[in-house]
Amino acid sequence: MNVKNFSDGELLDSLKNGEEAALTEIYKRYWKKMTAIAYNHIQDKSDSEEVVQGVLIKLWDKRNQIQIQSLPDYLATAVKYSVFSELKKKKRQKEVTANAMEVLPEIDHSDESIYARFMQDYINGLVDKLPEKCRLVFKYSREEGKKNSQIAEELDIAEKTVEAHLTKAIKSLRVSLRLMGLLLVIAVYVFSVG
Numbered sequence: 001m002n003v004k005n006f007s008d009g010e011l012l013d014s015l016k017n018g019e020e021a022a023l024t025e026i027y028k029r030y031w032k033k034m035t036a037i038a039y040n041h042i043q044d045k046s047d048s049e050e051v052v053q054g055v056l057i058k059l060w061d062k063r064n065q066i067q068i069q070s071l072p073d074y075l076a077t078a079v080k081y082s083v084f085s086e087l088k089k090k091k092r093q094k095e096v097t098a099n100a101m102e103v104l105p106e107i108d109h110s111d112e113s114i115y116a117r118f119m120q121d122y123i124n125g126l127v128d129k130l131p132e133k134c135r136l137v138f139k140y141s142r143e144e145g146k147k148n149s150q151i152a153e154e155l156d157i158a159e160k161t162v163e164a165h166l167t168k169a170i171k172s173l174r175v176s177l178r179l180m181g182l183l184l185v186i187a188v189y190v191f192s193v194g
Contacts, residue, residue: 008071015063023060030072034079041083051082057179093118126176130169133157137165 003014003025014022031052038048055078059066068074127135136155140146141162148166152159 012068012071015059018063023056026059026071026075027056030075033072034075037076037079038083041080042087047086051079051086054179055079055082093121123173123177126173127169130172134165134169134172137162138169141166 003011003019003021006014006022006025011022011025015026034052034055035045035048038051039045042048042051055075058078059075066074127138130138133155137151140151140154141148146154148159148162151162155162
């Protein structure tokens with residue numbers, strides 16, 4: 001499908017219909033502007049590109065839910081929101097690392113140890129963002145080691161529903177972790193080249 005000559009409205013309609021070409025065209029049209037907005041706040045090229053990538057992924061993931069009047073305004077606002085969210089998250093990560101250093105001085109604070117704690121905090125954050133039932137099912141299953149039948153009985157839902165919630169939770173975590181892995185690979189590449 002050739003979407004180069006589409007208006008923003010037509011692109012959004014195509015996006016809602018699941019046309020990946022529409023997302024690619026939005027990327028081509030607005031990538032530089034979005035990156036410039038992010039860079040204006042972050043002052044880091046790699047982080048700015050990461051924020052913009054996240055905004056585009058969210059746009060694709062939520063294409064059927066969001067109502068957009070003006071695509072440039074929506075993207076600019078989404079980038080600013082993501083920048084502030086990212087800055088807040090980084091501040092929190094620094095605090096978590098600093099607290100870990102103070103509270104647990106006897107523990108090895110090698111890169112691997114810090115990375116493992118960071119990953120656990122990151123995964124916990126992802127789990128906390130899951131819908132309530134989905135989160136409960138995941139925690140009962142993975143943290144408390146309960147069987148699907150026990151979870152179904154405790155939450156008064158069908159065992160198939162438990163399986164569906166677990167599948168949804170694992171898929172969501174896998175996608176987020178894959179994205180994080182991709183961003184880490186990009187970051188390692190950028191730092192090794194730069």
